[in-house]
Amino acid sequence: MLSRRAISTVAGAGMALGMAVASSAQAEPLKVGIVESLSGSQTSTGRLYATAARYVLEKVNEQGGYNGEQIEILEYDNGGNTSGAAAKVRQAIADGVNVIIQGSSSAVAGQVSEDVRKHNIRNRGDEVLYLNVGGEAMELRGNKCHYHAFHFTSTAPMRVGALTQVMSEQGDLGDRVYSINQNYSWGKDMQESIEARADEYGYEVVDTVLHEVNRIQDFAPYVAQIKSANPDSVITGNWSNDLLLLMKAVGGAGLDDITFGTAFLDQVGNVANAGQGAMGNYVAHPGNIELLSEEFVNDYQSMTGHYPVYVEPGAVNGIKLFTKALEKVDFEGGDIDVNQIAAALEQATLETDLGEISIREGDHQTVMPVVVSRVSKDVKYPVDGTDMGFEPIEVVSAEDAIFSVQESCRMRRP
Amino acid sequence: MRYKLPLIALLMVALVAVPPLFGGGVQYALVNALIASLFAAAFNLLMGQGGMLSFGHAAYFGIGAFAVLHLMQAVEYGGLGVPTVLLPLAGGVAGLTGGLFAGYFATMRAGVYFSLVTLALAELLYSLAPHWEGIFGGEAGLSSMRMPFMGLNFGTTLEVYYLTLVWVVLCLVILYAYTRTPFGRLTQALRDNAQRIRYMGYNAHATKVVVFAISTTFAGIAGGLMAISSETANYSIFSTHISAEVVLYTFVGGSTVFFGPIIGASIFTLFGFVVSGATNAWLLYQGLIFVLVMLYAPSGIGGLIQAHIDQRHRLPWARLPLPYAVLAGGGVLISLAAVFFIQSVEHVFSNRYQTVVTRTGEWPDYHLLGASWDPLSPVTWLVSLVLLVPGVIIVRKAMARIHELWEDQGADVYESETAPAAGGGH
Numbered sequence: 001m002l003s004r005r006a007i008s009t010v011a012g013a014g015m016a017l018g019m020a021v022a023s024s025a026q027a028e029p030l031k032v033g034i035v036e037s038l039s040g041s042q043t044s045t046g047r048l049y050a051t052a053a054r055y056v057l058e059k060v061n062e063q064g065g066y067n068g069e070q071i072e073i074l075e076y077d078n079g080g081n082t083s084g085a086a087a088k089v090r091q092a093i094a095d096g097v098n099v100i101i102q103g104s105s106s107a108v109a110g111q112v113s114e115d116v117r118k119h120n121i122r123n124r125g126d127e128v129l130y131l132n133v134g135g136e137a138m139e140l141r142g143n144k145c146h147y148h149a150f151h152f153t154s155t156a157p158m159r160v161g162a163l164t165q166v167m168s169e170q171g172d173l174g175d176r177v178y179s180i181n182q183n184y185s186w187g188k189d190m191q192e193s194i195e196a197r198a199d200e201y202g203y204e205v206v207d208t209v210l211h212e213v214n215r216i217q218d219f220a221p222y223v224a225q226i227k228s229a230n231p232d233s234v235i236t237g238n239w240s241n242d243l244l245l246l247m248k249a250v251g252g253a254g255l256d257d258i259t260f261g262t263a264f265l266d267q268v269g270n271v272a273n274a275g276q277g278a279m280g281n282y283v284a285h286p287g288n289i290e291l292l293s294e295e296f297v298n299d300y301q302s303m304t305g306h307y308p309v310y311v312e313p314g315a316v317n318g319i320k321l322f323t324k325a326l327e328k329v330d331f332e333g334g335d336i337d338v339n340q341i342a343a344a345l346e347q348a349t350l351e352t353d354l355g356e357i358s359i360r361e362g363d364h365q366t367v368m369p370v371v372v373s374r375v376s377k378d379v380k381y382p383v384d385g386t387d388m389g390f391e392p393i394e395v396v397s398a399e400d401a402i403f404s405v406q407e408s409c410r411m412r413r414p
Numbered sequence: 415m416r417y418k419l420p421l422i423a424l425l426m427v428a429l430v431a432v433p434p435l436f437g438g439g440v441q442y443a444l445v446n447a448l449i450a451s452l453f454a455a456a457f458n459l460l461m462g463q464g465g466m467l468s469f470g471h472a473a474y475f476g477i478g479a480f481a482v483l484h485l486m487q488a489v490e491y492g493g494l495g496v497p498t499v500l501l502p503l504a505g506g507v508a509g510l511t512g513g514l515f516a517g518y519f520a521t522m523r524a525g526v527y528f529s530l531v532t533l534a535l536a537e538l539l540y541s542l543a544p545h546w547e548g549i550f551g552g553e554a555g556l557s558s559m560r561m562p563f564m565g566l567n568f569g570t571t572l573e574v575y576y577l578t579l580v581w582v583v584l585c586l587v588i589l590y591a592y593t594r595t596p597f598g599r600l601t602q603a604l605r606d607n608a609q610r611i612r613y614m615g616y617n618a619h620a621t622k623v624v625v626f627a628i629s630t631t632f633a634g635i636a637g638g639l640m641a642i643s644s645e646t647a648n649y650s651i652f653s654t655h656i657s658a659e660v661v662l663y664t665f666v667g668g669s670t671v672f673f674g675p676i677i678g679a680s681i682f683t684l685f686g687f688v689v690s691g692a693t694n695a696w697l698l699y700q701g702l703i704f705v706l707v708m709l710y711a712p713s714g715i716g717g718l719i720q721a722h723i724d725q726r727h728r729l730p731w732a733r734l735p736l737p738y739a740v741l742a743g744g745g746v747l748i749s750l751a752a753v754f755f756i757q758s759v760e761h762v763f764s765n766r767y768q769t770v771v772t773r774t775g776e777w778p779d780y781h782l783l784g785a786s787w788d789p790l791s792p793v794t795w796l797v798s799l800v801l802l803v804p805g806v807i808i809v810r811k812a813m814a815r816i817h818e819l820w821e822d823q824g825a826d827v828y829e830s831e832t833a834p835a836a837g838g839g840h
Contacts, residue, residue, distance in 0.1 A: 039694050047765065077690050082555070083651075086644040087446065087687070090571060091439030107648055110554045114646060118559055122569035139554060184544055184553040213544075305769025 027068035027333030030326070032057060032099045033076055033092035035112060040080035042104045044268070045311065049103035049133050050075060051304050052315035058303070060323050068333040080104070082111040089115045093128060098338050099322075103134025103153070103315060106186060110137065110144060117146045129338045131322055133315040137185045138406065141363040145409035148338070150345060150364045152318025153311075156189035156237060156263075157403035158370050159284040160197060162396040163235060163261040166372035167282055168201045170393065172259040174232020177203045180222060180246070181237050183210035190237030190263070206231050214241055219249035226250075231258060239264035244273050251277030265390075267310050271375060272384035278375045279388065287313025288371045288392050289381050292353045297381075307381060317357060318366065321350045339414055354395050362405035370401040426583070433575055441571040442643070443687035447680045448575075448582045449639050454663040454675035455589050456632030461661075462669035463593065464625045465605025466521070469529045470536025471633055472656035477512045477539075478505030478634030479641040479651055480550060486558035486641070497563040502581050502638040509634015510627055517626030521619060524608065536657055543649030555648025568642075578639050585632055590672055592628070601625050666707050668714025677716050695760050702752065730819055737819065741812035747805030750783075755798040757782055762789045 034053055037046030054073055061070045074095060076088035085108045092100055102112045109132050116130040130149045132140060141151055167173035179194045181187030191208050198205055206229045209222060216222075223246075226234060238246055243264055250260070251274060265271070265283040289297060289307055300308045300316075308316060325345035331337070349358040357368040372393050379389030433441050453475055460466045485504045488494040496504075520531040543550035550556070560568040568574060592598045603611055604621060611618045641647050660679075667678020682700065689696040711718050722729070761767055761780050771777055779786040787794045 039690070039697060051765075077694060079690070081650055081655075082646065082648055083640075083644065086646070087439075087442055090442040091691070094437035094439035094442075107553055107555070107650070110557075111644075111646060111648075114557050118645060121559075122567075137554065212541075302773060303769075305765065305772055 028331070028336055029069035029072050030066045030099070030336055031072045031074065031095070031097040032101060033074045033095070033097035035076045035078050035085060035088045035092055035100055035102045037080035037104045037108070038075065038077035042080040045104040045134075046078075046080070048310060048312050049101070049315050052308070052312040053101045053133065053319050055300060055303055056316055056319040056323060060326075066326055067331050067336060078102070078108060080108070082108055085111045086115055089119075093119060097128065098336050098341075099129045099131060101131045101133060101319070103132065103311065106135040106137035106140065109135025109140055113140060113144055113146070113149045116148055117144075120146075120148050127338050129342060131318065133318050134311060136189075138189050139185060141365050142406040142408040145363045145406075145411055147364075147411055147413055148342060150322075150342075150359060150366075152321065152366045153314055154284075154286050154368065154370055154401075155365070155403065156186065157193045157196075158401045159237070159263045160190060160193035160235065161403070162370040162372050162401050163263075163282060163284040164194075164197045164201045164203075165396060165400070166284075166394045167233060167259065167261055168203075170374075172233060172280075172282070173201060173203060173261075174259075175203045176206045176229075176231040176233075178206055178226055178229055178231035178234045179208040179236070180226070180234060181208075181210055182213045182242055184213055187213075187237055190235070194235050203232075211242075216242065216245065219246045220253070222246070223249040223253045223255065226258070227253060227255060233259040233261060235261040237263045239267060243267070244270055247274035247277055247281075251275060265375065266373075266383070269384060271388050272386055279377075281375050282372060282393075283375075283390060284370050284372050284396075285314070286368060286370060287317065287354065288373050288390055289313065290373070290379060290390065290392050291371065291395070296353070309383070314368075317350065317352050317368070320352075321345070321348055321357060321359070321366070324348045324350050355398060357398065360402075360405070363409045363411065365402070365405075367398045367402045369398045370396045372396065429579060430576075434572060438571045440687075441575050443684060445571065445575050445578050445639075445643050446687075447683040448578050449636050449643065450660075450663060450679035450683045451676040452582045452585050452639070453633055453636035454660050454667065454679040455586055455672075456629050456636060457660045458664050458669055458672075458675040459589060459592070459601070459632070460626060460629040461664055462675070463598070463601045463605060464622070464629070466524070466622070466626070467529050467661075468520075468532040468629075468657075469654075469661070470532035470534070470657050471630075471660055472652050472654070473516070473532075473536040473539050474509045474512050474630035474633040475637035475640070475656060475660075476543075476647065476651040477508045478502075478637030479647040480556065480637075481505055481508030481634070482638035482641040483556040483558055483647055486560070486645075487556065489561050490558050498560050498566075498568055498642070499563060499577060499580075501642055502635045505634040505636075505638020505641070506631045507634070509637070510631040512634070513627035513630025514623065517623045517630070521622035521626055533654070533657070536652055536654070540649060540652040540654075543652055550649055553649060555646055557646035559645055560642060574643050578643060581635065581639055585635055586676070589632060593672060597624075662704060664714075666704055666714055668716030668718070668720070670713055671716035671720045674714050674716025674720075677719075678714065681715070693757065693760065695756055698756065725820070730822070733819055734816070737812045737815040741809060741816065744805050744808030744812055747801050748809065751798045751801035751805060754783065754801065755795075758787065758789070758794065758798075 034050045036050045037043060038050065057071050057073050060066060065071055074092065074097060076092055078085040078088045089100060089112055100112060100116060102109060113130055113132065116128050120127040127148055132149060132151045132153065134153050136153055136155050138155055164173060177194065179191050181190045187210055191210065195205050209225065211222065236243065236246065243262065247270065256277065260281040262281060262283050265281060266285055271278045289309065292308065292313060297307055322345060325341055325348040328344040328348065329340045346359050346361050349356055354371060355369040357366055360367050373390035374393050375388050376391035377387050379391050382389040433444055457468065457471050460468055481504045482501050485496060485501055489496050516535050520528055520535065523531060544553040562568065566573055568577065600616065600621060604618065604625065608618050611621065663679040663682055664675040666682065667676065668674030685700065686696065689699060707714060761782065767780065777789045779788050
């Protein structure tokens with residue numbers, strides 16, 4: 001039988017050994033998983049989010065990384081669908097990522113956010129952060145909000161608010177506004193926002209249309225409907241083919257005196273496809289290359305091969321805000337606790353080329369300025385190989401653009 | 415029959431003992447493989463045994479998933495006392511109900527018309543679901559959380575794996591037993607000659623509806639297991655992609671053998687899991703495998719295995735291993751050629767590589783298969799050819815030799831013995 005002293009000696013030696021192993025072990029690297037749509041129909045957008053996130057993180061690595069190690073950047077292809085995303089989130093967590101970044105598609109964002117929430121409930125002390133760089137659905141900040149999800153992108157009320165304000169100031173809004181949107185949560189968010197602003201800017205919503213998503217080949221009947229309603233302007237949250245084909249049909253119908261206010265006209269290829277019909281139309285977006293510093297634009301171009309376009313400026317700012325928060329937390333080479341990073345992120349602010357951005361505590365939405373731009377030939381960076389580009393008209397300040405926290409968001413703080 | 419039992423027992427032991435050795439990602443992939451296996455087996459009851467090719471089986475898979483999610487929500491929020499382990503039953507009931515209803519209409523017609531009706535019904539759900547918030551939760555779908563039951567909280571993927579394993583094995587046993595019953599025989603007769611069934615005094619339409627409903631019941635259970643595993647579902651579960659996938663699994667695995675679709679589903683699910691992490695061109699590889707199997711082994715992987723089992727007493731086993739090994743070697747060469755070519759093209763035309771080219775004006779070397787290659791050198795592109803030509807020659811010779819050996823023994827040569835690339839490791 002072992003004496004008590006022997007036991008305590010062995011235990012003491014064991015502890016000493018354990019501490020020696022711990023101190024000689026390498027610093028724990030921060031692992032970031034980019035779970036994006038890298039194959040399938042949304043690849044072009046998914047690639048942009050991945051590129052933007054990687055750009056910022058690699059900058060940090062160039063300056064010595066984080067927590068004494070290089071940040072490990074892992075890429076996962078979610079195939080653009082929720083079941084693929086569910087599988088890859090689990091894979092990423094099994095690989096030990098601390099942070100998951102994802103952007104394209106609100107449906108996928110909902111899946112990733114929920115999976116992260118459930119994982120965190122079940123694995124206290126081993127939590128994961130979700131950085132949403134693209135999902136704009138209000139629901140993500142509403143009943144699906146949770147402490148470990150951060151939303152770095154704008155939403156329908158932010159885009160519509162900025163659009164109506166600036167178009168009204170420019171005298172292009174008129175008092176008859178037509179709303180045409182896609183029949184799902186994003187389109188409904190848009191329509192709701194358009195109707196909500198009517199009194200403030202003194203317009204009448206002459207008609208609202210919700211159409212099938214990405215299925216319509218010819219928008220001529222819808223354009224005929226628009227024509228008969230005789231609006232001064234049309235506001236639409238359409239994106240991808242639905243915007244492209246809508247603009248084409250408009251150009252063919254000779255509705256050039258109607259101004260379009262859009263959320264996604266800056267998606268690559270839209271202006272080229274719309275042709276001269278695009279002139280004078282508006283877009284409200286989180287970033288416009290014309291307003292960015294030349295130094296950043298050129299650096300981005302040299303690292304990624306293209307100018308920061310479409311969703312990229314916004315995503316870069318979001319991830320930069322995240323790295324700003326990282327600077328505030330020092331784990332001294334030890335274990336990474338994402339709860340501390342989340343707390344720091346709530347307090348972080350970033351001075352961007354457009355103004356200051358920060359996270360609000362209520363729903364973890366980024367309070368950020370929104371730029372309203374107009375298609376014009378008077379630009380430094382023409383797009384799509386045309387002579388047209390996006391001329392910034394006004395930057396709507398963060399305080400003016402932001403919407404109020406939804407009641408449905410009940411965030412439980414750790 | 416005698417060789418089957420130990421084999422199945424061994425497989426069961428492996429299925430129980432091996433997964434804890436892997437991480438959560440692999441376990442989740444295994445869960446998906448199990449679910450896909452059950453879905454494919456349920457589909458094949460209709461396709462392989464009943465001779466009815468459904469292009470819309472995603473509908474019943476999805477209905478099962480949504481039914482289980484509604485029940486899960488009732489348990490989570492309403493305090494309904496349904497234990498987590500029994501939840502998949504709701505999927506089965508939903509699949510059965512949907513199948514009886516849809517089957518009544520679909521089975522009025524046979525052949526391509528049947529396929530089109532099933533496709534239309536699934537499309538109907540696909541376009542309806544995003545707008546029917548109450549039932550399908552809009553385009554975001556429904557989500558819920560697994561509740562603890564009898565000390566098990568079903569929080570880890572491993573617990574979900576075992577739950578899925580029990581259900582899938584149970585269902586597969588039932589499905590297999592079904593093929594042995596008189597009604598199972600009737601199902602096969604339905605495939606071979608529906609007219610004759612009628613002459614024998616059976617009601618062909620009613621029989622078809624029942625077979626259809628049994629198939630959709632198990633598809634619904636598979637969907638329910640999916641809902642439990644991912645704790646969410648949205649309208650995309652009804653997409654043609656899911657319906658097409660199960661057809662693909664069944665054809666590659668072989669619809670004439672009970673275990674064929676299960677083999678096909680497992681291989682493709684795990685293939686997707688492994689290869690999608692390595693290359694973005696994984697769908698191309700999946701398509702290539704499908705084409706090769708259809709061309710050189712139309713009865714599928716299961717069909718090949720079955721052919722060997724059927725002829726086991728006549729085959730010259732002692733003389734077969736050498737030509738089979740040679741064939742596999744040739745297959746490896748061809749696979750390497752294909753992988754080298756596709757990966758080279760993917761790499762050189764990728765965004766990242768092209769960025770470097772536009773920035774520096776040079777085409778730098780790239781790394782593949784443990785060596786670095788110059789994309790502008792003809793040597794690089796000859797590598798594929800150098801691998802491909804001998805590979806094809808070896809495969810052809812080996813195939814001829816294998817045919818010879820089979821025919822020597824008077825064994826019936828199946829349409830073809832082996833897919834050339836089946837031996838290769840993509």
